[in-house]
Each structure stands twice: as C-alpha cells, then as structure tokens.
Amino acid sequence: MDPVISVRDLWKVFGSNASQVVASDELKSLSRSELMDRTGSVAAVRGVDFDVAPGEMFVVMGLSGSGKSTLVRCLTRLVEPTAGTIMFEGENILEADAKRLRDLRRNKFSMVFQHFGLLPHRTVADNVGYGLEIRGVPRAKRGERSQEVIDLVGLSGYEKSYPDQLSGGMQQRVGLARALAGDPDVLFFDEPFSALDPLIRRDMQSEVIRLHREVGKTMVFITHDLSEALKLGDRILIMRDGQVVQVGTGDELVGAPADDYVRDFVKDVPRSHVLTLKWIMRPPRPEDELDGPELSPETVVREAVRSVLSADKPVKVVRDGELLGVVADEEILGVVAGEA
C-alpha cells in the first residue's frame, strides 16, 4: 500500500540565515550546538525521513527540545519547513499555494493541540462546528454534524457549555471533536494529553484507541511519554536533537534498541509487557524435548508466563508450522527477573 504521508530529508532551521544552512553540506553535518555557535541558527528538525501507512497510528516520541512539535507543525505547514519534501496522498505539500493549503487543512487533515486551543467565547457546539463554519457549511448541516461528533467523543449534554465550564479532559474531548468534525483523512495530535492528570490521561488514551478502531483514520501522535507511545503506537519514531534515532514497533525498540540513547530510554519499561516471544526464544538444544505446547512468536511475554512455567517441557515458538525456537523457564524468568 502507498503511504499516506511520506517525508524525505525534512529540515527546519530557525534563524535569519536558515536557507544558507540547508544549502551547505558542511553546516548540515554540524551538531545543533556547533551550528548555533557558528551561525546563530537553531536546527529544530534535521534531515528527517519517514512514511506513515494508511490507517496507521504513528507515534513520534522525544524529550522536550527534540523537535517533535516543530516536526508535526511542518507536516501541516503551520511552521514553514526550510527544505525537504512532504508527500501527502501523492502531492508535495511544500508546493501548495496558500489557497490549496487552506483546502487541505479544511478537508484533509486536522490537529489536536496540547493546550486545546479552544475559543473561550463559543459554546462546545460552536467550537466543534468552527472548522465547518469557516468552510462555509450552512448552519443546519453544521449543527447536525457537530452533534454526531459530540456524541462520538462522549460529550452529549454539554453542547451549550462554554470551555471554561469544563474539566481539562472534557476540553480536550472538544478539541478532538473539532478535529473529527471535518472528517479529515489524517489527524495530528500534538502532545494532546500532557496537560491532563494521569487518570484522565489514561481515559483519553483509551478513547483515542477506541476512536482509531471505530473511524479508522490515519493518526500521527506526538508525545514525550514512552508508555503512552508504547500503548498507542503501531510504530514509534524516536527523535533526538532534531534527528530520527530509530523507527520501529514497540517491541523492536525494547528488544533491539538502535543505540545507547534508546536503550537508556526503554530501560525502565516493563519488558514482559512489550517483548514478544520472538525476542527471547533460543534455538532448540539437543536435550530439549520438542513435544511441548506451541505459541506464536508474536505472543507478549506476560501472556506466555503461565503456559511456559506450568509446562514441564520447553514451549515451542511456531509460525505457519515452522519451528522458530523454544522458550523455557529460564528465558521467561530472565525477562521477569530483569525488571525487578
């Protein structure tokens, strides 16, 4: 399948001589702080490449200052990229003129913000319908569609409330509803739950997972929270100092970190929750009895613990009838004990 979004060699440099920086291979190879000293410019995004598949939940993760918020703003050109290409459904967004860009924003993608960005002088219903209003959708149709998405995000009964009368979690539901109202192809989330307290955050994460399943939209989700990334992401891109460190599924990051930075990052992750059997299995040894139970290599370790420990023979890891390896008590205990 063709990717929905395809980003190649994307650069964003802040500073008066940004275009000189991206034109020079020598300057481009400098680290952020060296570049700052040499030119006074800040390279927020440095040569980023990635693809997002249709219907995928793609998470970009990094600490503050890693350039992730700038990156997501480049994708919708809220921040103007300095160089590179962003192909969206086969069209280079960087070449869109102001009118085309507005059309794209109105119809193709929308965004959910960390601090909600709601309009304090409008009711929930009018906030949700704002995107439709600026497209020129007539009032009656707008109300109908707003009501649909308000019901979808679980805000029924609050249509006439004002944002300052709602809790943070509910305000973000309004933000979510506003983004969904225009029926976009892609939703961008910029750390949408960072400002919420932990319990509400967990609810909202489940809400997003549910919506992702129900509406099946492509989503690009920015976060600084690794557990959020692991919980939501089909694939995760780890960013550091404006560059991509690693792209992969959660178990790939934990099982095969690309460098010490990622390793350090995933150190505290409960490995048994993320790793699958394929990461811990070993080749069968001659003394192994190979008539034990079978499990798929994609089984998460946590879910395999009981069957492996209760079996008196090693568990076979099998895909399509082919024996990939075995897992015995010591492998399982190695993972579980390593967390303690």
Place this chain on the structure above:
Amino acid sequence: MVAVAAPRQLPRKALIIGAIVLAWLVLWLLLRNIGTLPLDASAMTPLHRWINSINDAVGASRNSNPLFLYFFNEIRLVINEFVTFVQALIAQPSFGRPVPVIGWLGVVGIAGFVSLVVAGWRVALLAVAGFVFLGLQGLWQESMDTLSLTLAAVVISLLIGIPLGIWAGLSDRANRVMTPVLDFMQTMPTFVYLAPLTLFFLIGPASATIATLIYAAPPAIRITAHAIRSVPRNTVEASESLGATRKQTLVKVLLPSARKTIVLGVNQTIMAALSMVTIAALIDAPGLGKTVVKALQTLDVGTAFNAGLAIVVLAIVLDRVTTAATERRTLPRWALFSGLGVTGVTVYFSYTYLWAAEFPSEVEIGSSIRKGATAVTEWAQDSLTVLTGGFKDFVTWALINPLQALLAESPWFLVALVIVALSFLIGGVRCAVVSAACVGLLVATGLWQDSMITLASTLVATIMVMILGVVVGVWMGRSRRADRVIRPILDAGQVMPAFVYLVPFLALFAASRFTAIIAAVVFAAPVAIKIIADGIRAVSPATVEASTALGSSSWQTIVKVQLPMARGALTLAANQGLIYVLSMVVVGGLVGAGALGYDVVAGFSQSNLYGKGLAAGVAIVVLGVMLDRLTQAAAKRWTN
C-alpha cells in the same frame, strides 16, 4: 556586610555624586542669584513675541491660507458639527426649540436602559440615580455639555483607535512604529496639547475635542493591540490548522477573544476623555470643567465642590457601566422589550412636555451642597489651621524652600552642569546628551527660572509620592486584607479627573504652591502604590519563606529581601509618579502653584501672553522628557 552586598561600582559612584552635590552647595553660596535668568510674570522674550506674531498672522490668514481653508478649518467644521449635533440632542436648545431634543427624563431613561443591557440592573439603578443626582445639583445642562463632549471625543477616538490598535496587534512593524509615538503622547502632560491646538483650531469645542482625542485615543490603541497580541498563540494556530483565512481568524477568533480587554480599553478611553474634557475648560470647552475653573479662579470652594462632585458622579457612573460591560450577559427577552418600551415613553415625554425636558428647579440640593461645602471650608480654615497650617509651613520650610532656592537661585550654567554630570553618571553619554539638549531648550524658552521652580515642586511631590508609595505599597504587598480594602479606593482615585483633586485641598490649604503639590501627590500616589504593591507581591513566596525560616524579622525581610527584589517596581513607580506629578503640578497653576503652570494658564486667558504660555508648555514637555529619560536610565542601571 552592606559594602560587600552592594554592587561593586556603587560606593565610588555614590562618592562622586556626593562630591558633585557638595560642590554645587559651595558654588551656590558663592554665586547665589547670579545668572538665574529670571523673567517677570508679565515680561516676555523675543521668542514669546515672535510666537505671538505668528499667532496673529495665523489669525489673520485663517480664512485665506489654503492650508487652513482646506484642511484645519475643514476638520474644525466637521468636528464642530458633530459636537454641536450631540449637544443638540441632549444638552443645548436646538432646532428652534427652547430645549434640547431629548430632555432630562429621556436621557435618564436611555442611560438606564443602556446600563441595563450592557451592565445589569444594579448598575442601571446606579446610573439612573447618578443622573437624577446631577439634575438635583442644579447642574443638568453643564453635565450634559460635559457628557456630549466626552461622548463625541470617545466616538472619534474609538473610530480611529480600534482599527489602529488592530493593525498594531497584527503587524509587528506597525507596532514598532506606533509604540514610541504613543509613549510620547502619553508622557506629555495633558495641558500641553491645548495651546498649540488653539493655534490651528481656535478655542472652543473643536479644539477641546481634538485635545481630548489626543489624550484618549492612545489607551484605546494600546489596549486593543495588547488584547489582540495576548490571544493565546495556540488558539490562533488551531484556527489556522482548520484552514481559516486571515480575515476569518481575525473576525471569528482574535476579535471575540479580545473583546473583554478591548472593552476595558473603551473604559480607559472614556475615563481619559472625561478627565480631559474637564481640563479643556481652559480653552473654553463648555460644561462642568468651566464651572470648576471659574470657581477656582474666584476661590469659591462651595461652587467648585458642587461641580467637582458632579464630575465624580459622572465618572463613577461611566466607569461602573463600562467595567461591568466586560462580563458576558444576556438579558431575558421580556426585560429587553419592556425596557425599550419604557425608554421610548420617557424619550417621547421629554420631547413633548416641558416638565420632562427641563429639570424641575423646585427640587434642588445644589445650593445646600454649595453652602455646606463653604461652611466646612470656613470651619476647616478656622479651626484646623494649627494642624494644616503647621504641616504646610513645615513642608514648605523644610523641603520646598531649600530645594527651590538651590535650583532657582543657582546660576543656570551651574545647574546645567550638575544635571549633565548626574545624567552622565546615571545613564552614560547618551543620557548626558539628552539632558544637555533639554537644558539648552529650557534656556531657549526664556523660562529657565520658572522651569526650576516647577522642577523643585515636582521633585518634592515625587519624593512624597515615593514615601507614600513604599509605605502603603509594602503594606498592601504583604497583607491580602490591606490590599482588598485599599485597592478599590485607589482604583476609584485613579478614575477621577485631575481637576477634582484641587478642590478639597484648596479648601484646606488655601491657594499656594503647597496646595498644588499635595493635590499632585494625591493624584500620583495611587499609581505608584499599586506598582509597588504588585512588585512586592511578585517577589517569590519561596524566597520570603526562606528568609523567614532563617529567622529574619519582618523589617529585615522587607528591607533585605522584598524591597531589593522589587527594585524594578520601585523605579517604575518613581518614573510614573514623576510623569503624573508633572502633569498635575501644572494644573496646580490654577491654585497658586505659580511658575510654568501659571504661565500656561495665563497664556490661555490673555492673548498677549499667548507666546509665553506656549513656551511654558514646551518647557513642561522638555522637563517631562528629561525626567522620564533619567529615571528610565536609572532603572536600567539599577535593575541590571
């Protein structure tokens, strides 16, 4: 300990400043009364005569010079028409009728209804009561004249100010250009606009309205720009991300989000306009201000008090209504329609029947207020003389006289040298150059000695403002309860037009320099107190807590922690205090402040002193610019 804690440079610099002041004192003793550049009250310099001749020439060519014919006169005519129209509606006999179109009952009805819609029924009651009170005072027509001029000026100010404010809010470049212009307009004492304006627009309502415009539009521009700029970035971004055009974002996001703050700007504009309209009485603007000015000139405290009270009532009503208008509110439909109906009936009655058009003179309390105020004044002057007179004499003897003697009796070149040297020490070469230029201009106006006398009064008043500011400000900053009680009083004080302050102090202290200084102190203190209180409050509670945990006494915490950490607020308070004091010391020319204030006032009333009055106005601006630059330079140095 202290020497270690202080910045390294300070002791040496303090020594030099001390040496300069000492040298000044010694030279003052030696050169006293030499080269003081005095000028008698009725004497003029060639410059003053030259301005007079320009004034005459302009007067002669007013109807022939194309610049006047097609520009200034046109502006004057349009504004005059507009003001006359508003006056015809509510204040002056018009359209061949012996009474205005809408009489008192109709005005009260409209005021009540508008207040009801924008501010709720409580404020509406206040507005109705306030307007009826104006009539009872026997000042209906004067009040309506003041209101007409204020409304006319406010409408024009907002028509100009809000679009400019939006522009400055959207464009960084426009903001960069406008900010210094607005700064300059707002540092200029209100008085100063008046004289040059009469040159172009004659005296009367048009000049008064334009002067008011210059004074009242800056807050509208500034606050609108600020309101637009402070709409959260992420709200704008959210709108853009949904594909809104610039215009859609402006109309649907920026303006509605900024509405509350913009209404606050409207409030500021109205209060500034009211203040200026009363002062514009000096150039023959009709209304309450004129009553006050006349009464002040004849030292008729009773009449001045009655009219001053009317200004206060008008100010309170206008302030309450516009402040309450910032809240979101919707009126039930039935209340809206019945209110509209009642208002329509009152307007119809006031158009048709004489009793509803002219405020009935049988019910009147103005004369009792006048008599009461006069009686209190006489009693105060008789029985409080020991107290008030003692205080007045003490401050005059201990502060005003020595400072004035030092500034006004030194040779001009000596004072100039001291000012430039101090400027250099405080603000470096640039500051010294500005001060030198200002000193040169002061000499050129021919009013050097008067400027020095005014400077002395200004400095004395500012010192008193700062003492008050620190004492009350620290108290408010440390005690929530004190803040809750005092802040509303200060807010109310800031709303009052400058004029009003003169009246009670004229009653207590009679006409003198001291009276003007005290009025200036009371006028300027609220600003300084609030700035200092906010500065003290902004000191991080953790630091104060740490200091308390180390066993500091309250006094030690104030002196060693809170005041030093709030020094930015202290210098800002001094700067603002100076500007406010300067503008008021001049208004004090009406109650015996003498010097530049008197020159300006005399310039308005006697045409042969026009040039001198204008020069005095320039001298005031120059003083203001110099003091402003100096305090800002000091602030920069001190807070770094």
